[in-house]
Amino acid sequence: MTRLLDTVSDDQKVARPRHPEKAHRPDQPVARKPAWIRVKAPGSPVYAETRALVKAHRLATVCEEASCPNIGECWDKRHATFMIMGETCTRACAFCNVATGLPSPLDPDEPGRVAGAVARLGLAHAVVTSVDRDDLADGGAAHFAKTVRAIREAAPGTTIEVLTPDFLRKPDALEVVVEARPDVFNHNLETVPSKYLTVRPGARYFHSLRLLQRAKELDPALFTKSGVMVGLGEARNEVLQMMDDLRSAGVDFLTIGQYLQPTPKHHPVMGFVTPEEFAGYAAIGAAKGFLLVSASPLTRSSHHAGEDFAKLKAARKAAVAARG
Numbered sequence: 422m423t424r425l426l427d428t429v430s431d432d433q434k435v436a437r438p439r440h441p442e443k444a445h446r447p448d449q450p451v452a453r454k455p456a457w458i459r460v461k462a463p464g465s466p467v468y469a470e471t472r473a474l475v476k477a478h479r480l481a482t483v484c485e486e487a488s489c490p491n492i493g494e495c496w497d498k499r500h501a502t503f504m505i506m507g508e509t510c511t512r513a514c515a516f517c518n519v520a521t522g523l524p525s526p527l528d529p530d531e532p533g534r535v536a537g538a539v540a541r542l543g544l545a546h547a548v549v550t551s552v553d554r555d556d557l558a559d560g561g562a563a564h565f566a567k568t569v570r571a572i573r574e575a576a577p578g579t580t581i582e583v584l585t586p587d588f589l590r591k592p593d594a595l596e597v598v599v600e601a602r603p604d605v606f607n608h609n610l611e612t613v614p615s616k617y618l619t620v621r622p623g624a625r626y627f628h629s630l631r632l633l634q635r636a637k638e639l640d641p642a643l644f645t646k647s648g649v650m651v652g653l654g655e656a657r658n659e660v661l662q663m664m665d666d667l668r669s670a671g672v673d674f675l676t677i678g679q680y681l682q683p684t685p686k687h688h689p690v691m692g693f694v695t696p697e698e699f700a701g702y703a704a705i706g707a708a709k710g711f712l713l714v715s716a717s718p719l720t721r722s723s724h725h726a727g728e729d730f731a732k733l734k735a736a737r738k739a740a741v742a743a744r745g
């Protein structure tokens with residue numbers, strides 16, 4: 422009999438599996454985390470306030486939906502990453518804990534609620550991501566753009582980072598997002614090309630790379646950013662090649678973190694990368710010309726995004742000054 426490990430409730434409060442496509446897969450043993458992976462337990466008063474504000478605005482966060490290990494630390498600083506366009510994703514990536522299935526229609530009031538929460542939290546830098554919405558003609562690009570504009574209006578001093586899906590087979594979607602003038606355009610490659618079919622089967626490596634390149638072509642002032650997980654069975658040389666690919670696409674900022682398996686139905690951890698190996702990746706990435714590389718076991722795409730944005734701006738300024 423299939424064991425369903427995790428469920429969500431739909432509008433009728435009927436429990437259904439979060440990952441119907443994974444429910445029939447055999448369990449994969451969940452590896453014990455090494456000593457260097459230790460996180461702050463959630464539960465501080467500020468964490469509770471952040472949680473209450475997210476709920477009051479009826480918003481979803483990737484922090485919760487993806488079971489991010491950093492939630493105790495981030496929410497204690499009021500840093501939540503908003504996940505727009507619902508809590509149900511149309512893809513079924515092997516690493517991801519966001520629920521999959523047929524999503525609900527878009528909520529036209531959501532951009533305003535996100536903007537209200539950003540203003541109430543007093544965020545210096547807001548990160549907005551989404552589920553994949555392959556069911557929508559524009560992949561949700563216009564909804565992203567509306568959200569960026571709503572935040573600009575409600576919190577003019579806040580810088581904005583969008584972490585978007587790949588908009589595969591959605592012509593002109595990227596243009597709509599870039600036109601809204603976010604400060605950072607982030608799209609995660611997630612893994613090296615040899616792992617796409619098993620880890621990210623609905624996506625195409627070179628399409629994602631081209632998306633990042635095109636974002637920079639459309640607005641050269643935009644900072645571009647991408648993230649990958651390691652520990653999915655990739656070879657070190659593949660990570661180095663991927664860095665070269667990202668530099669060829671003009672990407673400014675790379676994040677590299679350890680993959681952690683959300684449930685026994687997800688892709689197994691194939692290896693734990695040591696802090697020293699992460700430091701090696703950071704040094705190589707810097708030598709390859711990224712303005713910034715954040716690489717550590719608990720690095721996630723939106724982890725420390727505000728502090729990193731300040732570093733990114735300083736690094737660009739220094740690079741421009743060095744060129745004379």
Ligand code: SF4
Nearest residue numbers: 484489492495723724
């Ligand atoms: S790292 Fe990102 S997703 Fe994780 S808790 Fe922090 S803000 Fe949320």
